[in-house]
Amino acid sequence: MSDTTIKVPTEVRDRLAALAKERSTTIRDLVGALANAEPTAAERAAQMEENVAVLREGFGVELVDGDLDAGRAFWRSVADRSGAGE
Structure with missing residues (x-):
């Protein structure tokens, strides 16, 4: 290196x-x-794909874009209330 x-x-x-x-x-x-x-944006996206695949294949859960958007909004609201990112 x-x-x-x-x-x-x-x-x-x-x-x-x-x-x-x-x-x-x-x-x-x-x-x-x-x-x-x-993680980079690409690494986060790959992890999200892997997580969605585990939910689908392991638990039979099908997520749509709206579900993922709602999840992101929820975690943003948690971060905003906790003062994260200040």
């Missing part, structure tokens, strides 16, 4: 350093863990 450099404001670098120190790790490993913890 080759290395590269990313530029961030000094405040961000200092915060990353503090977080890494608290976790007894390096900024490099912390950034890697953060990047790997968040």
Whole structure:
């Protein structure tokens, strides 16, 4: 694996350093863990397809787009009430 450099404001670098120190790790490993913890849109879509297939094949549940939209709206409302994303 080759290395590269990313530029961030000094405040961000200092915060990353503090977080890494608290976790007894390096900024490099912390950034890697953060990047790997968040799935891409394509990964989320693939996981959704897999989940829908499990519901259909394992439980006989057929979901339509409206069901999926309602589920997304529900979880957005939960996040909004809990202050997530602030």
